[in-house]
Amino acid sequence: MNIEEKLKASIRDVKDFPKEGIIFKDITPIMMDPKLSNDVLDHLEEIYKKQDIDVVAGIESRGFLFGYPLAMRLGLPFVLIRKKGKLPYNKISHDYDLEYGSATIEMHTDAVGHKQKVLIHDDLLATGGSAEAAALLIKKSGGEIAGFNFLVSLDFLNGEEKIKEFSNNIINLASY
């Protein structure tokens, strides 16, 4: 099996979560499988070691799971993009709209240097709202977007449309 087939064999569909009518892609079985976890990281390392990246940024909290190990594989710093109020030090923030209401994400001001090339990682690309917000936050901080990486993409939600203006380098391992 290739990596997409392996991931799809592991990812679990959960009906009606977080609300009725939604089929949620549960990635926790991947974490329960150390062999598959390492295969995923081998695959990501192979892709990104050839690319010009200075920093990997992960979006709280499932983006921490593969983002940090990927950064370590690449020998790069890992930056945490967190929900409002979680980071202790000097921060920049970005507000964005959700389906209902709004949200704020934050990053430390010293996390991304001027013109550093940042790979944004999250577990899942849905509508692209979080990834777009992360890209805007990084640009506000003076960084550049080297690309986006997701384990899973829900293609019918057209998330790529929302983020391709920042970078065409969008890679996801399992598309639905």
Place this chain on the structure above:
Amino acid sequence: MNIEEKLKASIRDVKDFPKEGIIFKDITPIMMDPKLSNDVLDHLEEIYKKQDIDVVAGIESRGFLFGYPLAMRLGLPFVLIRKKGKLPYNKISHDYDLEYGSATIEMHTDAVGHKQKVLIHDDLLATGGSAEAAALLIKKSGGEIAGFNFLVSLDFLNGEEKIKEFSNNIINLASY
């Protein structure tokens, strides 16, 4: 420098976070340093590879950062202990008291098998409230506590007192 000295050189004190009078131990500089990150994992792997552990469990969300890479180093499944409403599948939960109010943590029912030995990991041991709650959740699920691991311990808060009844195998890398 030994690992404790290296960690203490990297961890940043942030005054008055999350509220006045508290000095917060900011571990984000560790994640920005891939060499130190790998040193920490080498050190943890060396300790735990000799121990009888079936599963590593990490407490959301900073416990995901080192918990999952450690599980991968040990070739073991990684289990997510999350705040209420985040996990999609069949769950067990545990309520516990905080300084103000209460909190609920959850775990998937299929995450820990009967009598499996679980190493509980979090970034920081403070009063021990979260670690105790995690231990009770795992016992409720039929698992056993193999030990506790923290990057940092605030010894003056006596967290070890609260959790040593579950296991005496409590290891933290940097004590304050």
